[in-house]
Amino acid sequence: MVNDTISLDQLTGWLTRFRDLVTEQVSYLTELDSAIGDADHGSNMTRGMGAVVERIQASPAGTVDELFKGAGMTLVTSVGGASGPLYGTFFLRVGTTAGPVGTLDAPGLAAALRAGLDGVVARGKAEAGDKTMFDVLAPALDAFDDALLVSSDISSAAGAAYSAAQTGRDATEALLARKGRASYLGERSIGHIDPGAASTSLLFQALAEILVKE
Amino acid sequence: MVNDTISLDQLTGWLTRFRDLVTEQVSYLTELDSAIGDADHGSNMTRGMGAVVERIQASPAGTVDELFKGAGMTLVTSVGGASGPLYGTFFLRVGTTAGPVGTLDAPGLAAALRAGLDGVVARGKAEAGDKTMFDVLAPALDAFDDALLVSSDISSAAGAAYSAAQTGRDATEALLARKGRASYLGERSIGHIDPGAASTSLLFQALAEILVKE
Amino acid sequence: MKKLVNDPxxxxxxAVxxxxxxxxxxxRVSTDPIYIVRTDAPVAGKVGIVSGGGSGHEPMHGGLVGPGMLDAAVPGAVFTSPTPDPILAATKAVDGGAGVLHIVKNYTGDVLNFETAADLAAADGVEVRSVLVNDDVAVKDSLYTAGRRGVAGTVLVEKIAGAAADRGDDLESVALVAERVIGQVRSMGVALTPCVVPHAGQPSFTLAEDEIEIGIGIHGEPGRERIKLEPADAIVDRLLGPILDDIPFVAGDKVLLFVNGMGGTPQVELYIVFRRAAEVLAERGIEVTRTLVGNFTTALEMQGMSITVLKLDDELTTLWDAPVQTAALRWGR
Amino acid sequence: MKKLVNDPxxxxxxAVxxxxxxxxxxxRVSTDPIYIVRTDAPVAGKVGIVSGGGSGHEPMHGGLVGPGMLDAAVPGAVFTSPTPDPILAATKAVDGGAGVLHIVKNYTGDVLNFETAADLAAADGVEVRSVLVNDDVAVKDSLYTAGRRGVAGTVLVEKIAGAAADRGDDLESVALVAERVIGQVRSMGVALTPCVVPHAGQPSFTLAEDEIEIGIGIHGEPGRERIKLEPADAIVDRLLGPILDDIPFVAGDKVLLFVNGMGGTPQVELYIVFRRAAEVLAERGIEVTRTLVGNFTTALEMQGMSITVLKLDDELTTLWDAPVQTAALRWGR
Ligand SMILES: Nc1ncnc2c1ncn2[C@@H]1O[C@H](COP(=O)(O)OP(=O)(O)O)[C@@H](O)[C@H]1O
Ligand SMILES: Nc1ncnc2c1ncn2[C@@H]1O[C@H](COP(=O)(O)OP(=O)(O)O)[C@@H](O)[C@H]1O
Ligand SMILES: [Mg+2]
Ligand SMILES: [Mg+2]
Ligand SMILES: [Mg+2]
Ligand SMILES: [Mg+2]
Incomplete structure (x- = not known):
């Protein structure tokens, strides 16, 4: 069966599943941030996604743009740090680009995610190889687009994106950080996976899982 | 052979030997003071007696009062804390009472030491059983006096004083402190030997040893 | 972890x-959103000054709010920059019609959240200028990184900018003075022990009983290098070298020498450090004309300190000496 | 032991x-013997005020020297009272003809050494009065012991006596004001971690990872009882109970509430403590009209704090508010 659209419910499930994953892996994310940052990425993401899901549960969104703009605003106003504005901008842009619809088709989702990535770059100025969440987000979206050239099945595109995300995440280990707090370490940042790259990989894991499950 | 006088040289040797003993036992004295005080009695006594002996070596005293007044002043001006003024007063009074002589006979030494004890009481107001150096000084001098009633041999009187000093020192373990820093502990001061009692016992050990040696 | 806290x-x-x-x-304290503002804010016609950042660096910034210094401080969670909404609220609360200066330490999180708040304030008609403090020479500056961190030098920027606003300078002038201080202030720190973030409960790094971290940041983030413990004088020399060589500071300069405690260092040690630092500056012909010693930019209970040197001129000296009345810094009134 | 020191x-x-x-x-600093004296000492016609004690409690007392407070401070070795000679020298250095007040914390060593210095000063024609601070309610007062210890309340005694001398009171009056403060001030402290005397190199006591010492002294000497770590609010309640019941403080009283850091406690924790203490006082109808929060009477790097409550009247309030200009406490000039 080919899933060539994704529903508001599924997208809501995606955010919920992402909340579950960052919560499960809170210690792992904080440990990564201890090594090359300030030991708060786990609690930042858990606090932020916790607030997002609480808000969704309290007043479910009627449209896709409402869902993601709400998530973005919640992250911006509840996380702080670097990840709050970056993840917040990502979801805000996803929502704005998706528009007031109830369902997204594959190209619609791809365009929305791409806009999110552009937002992250606009805010954080990260480039490929800077050892940030960009190094997961960009290859994952490329893989997503490539997969859609072959088939319009969102589920397998998400699988491809997740697998590229994992590769991207692992590849950050060898990189020297040039953005964010880890950049202060210079050479000593090499040898550690970037915490934001790890949480972004969980974002694609959540998308892949939610689509397979259905 | 009966030693019924003590010379300036022997008295100088007494102070030197006392210096050696507190220096050897610096950690022991400080440990005792850690338990019920502020962990400085070892370093206080070592610093003070070190200065006393340095001074004697730099300019040897010509008379007994010069020796002990010099020692007392040095303790007063180099130790601080409770033990500085108390030991300082002890030696100052010993010197004043001994007077400008070259030798002391047994009653003369006994009178000088007794004056020292009175000085300690005048300064510190300690009574028997308060768990202080008094609880060694007083019984040691009593034993010294008692021994002189039997024989004028200073050496055996010093031996008796030292043995009373040890008994007095050990007896402080069961006492509840009512003077000095240890008194702040109330019941919790019980079960520890008083550091000042321990150093005063070394004072009589030094006297006994110096007289036996000769 | 032993701390005097209730629920982390x-x-x-x-604390606020x-x-x-x-x-x-x-x-006055606003609790939702959380910010600290001087009782008489907004002061009509005066440029408002807002700073903020993660908590755990006290007295910076809340202890620096008051006449002659900050109009408001915005504390985030411990070691996490505040979100834009309290920054925006504080900015509006201190706008007396002459605009507001944001003094931001150069950390990606602080930069992004203050940036958003500034955009939102501008949309609401409040003129905002921002300056970025980046005084930490432990981190090499480069176009290709997030740049240097802002550390204890921030206190000096806030004092001097506060004095400029207090004497009636307009927003542009206050911002320029702040930028002049930023251009002339350099810092570097050392940690003897780590700190423990309350909600983490574990030290964010560990140091052996004979190790110290040179170039430590103020969040317990790793520094430049880890070395064996040395005498205080040798450690001071290690920090002062990179500081003095950076601008560089040269013979004949007049400077403010600031020895900052990281929170858990006894004051005797800070003065032992000050003594050596003053000695080194004197040897180099640099004249210490103003001084500051104490816990100002802390990292919770971390033991360690940082040294900050600010090159003074007549104007900066006058602004430093101007009256200030805050919980942590007070003179002249 | 890791410390920023050279030779212990x-x-x-x-440090001096x-x-x-x-x-x-x-x-100005005298190095032989060691004491710290205000630059303009002796102030002709003004009562001189001298305090001192073992080092390791900074900023007390050196950081409290200056107009409106102490004329001189005499620091002994770490945690060891100074000997009489520097006390005598400092006393003579600050005698402006109106006599000198010695403010002494109630420890046998301090008492004896200040007593000797006072005798020697009198012999040299300087009139000296001494007051003994003994604010620590952790220790039961009794005629048959050395009595209570002097702790953080000393800072309040010094500020208020300093203001009385500053306004021109004679020696007897300054001493009486100091004694009035001593009669109305009570304190109690807690330690979370021990401190390490530099020349000892080892902590003078140990506390397990979940233990705290209630009623700790300021030399790391054992306190009243050792208990399991509790939330900050519960600890505050344990300290405030004995303090308030002692005088006692009653509804309607106006007080100064002072939360003192022991040296290694982050400021956020001191304010969490202050918040609860103010709450308890409000519940009891006691009005907090003046406040002080910070590291003033420390025990090197010890983590912990003490709470001090001083009952105020109009005169003491006026003297507290009077201008003071020292390294650690400064307002009104
Ligand atoms: N300029 C940037 N662009 C993209 N991502 C960034 C940038 N700066 C930081 N990040 C990401 O943010 C992550 C850190 O997030 P977090 O720990 O929550 O915030 P902070 O660094 O403020 O403590 C990094 O691991 C990195 O992936
Ligand atoms: N009032 C007193 N009378 C006699 N001896 C005293 C008195 N107070 C203290 N001492 C003695 O002094 C000793 C402590 O000396 P030390 O540790 O050097 O001084 P401090 O207590 O000031 O640290 C105690 O063990 C006790 O024997
Ligand atoms: Mg982080
Ligand atoms: Mg002692
Ligand atoms: Mg952070
Ligand atoms: Mg002592």
């Missing part, structure tokens, strides 16, 4: 409430 | 030298 989640709210109660003569 | 033997001399260099506008 409430550390910032309870206590701060407000203790210093009601100087500040 | 030189801790006090080097650094202090003198950092605060040359406020103090």
């Amino acid at each position: 989640k409430n550390v910032v709210t309870e 409430a206590g701060f407000g109660a203790a210093h009601a003569d100087l500040v | 033997k030189n801790v006090v001399t080097e 030298a650094g202090f003198g260099a950092a605060h040359a506008d406020l103090v």
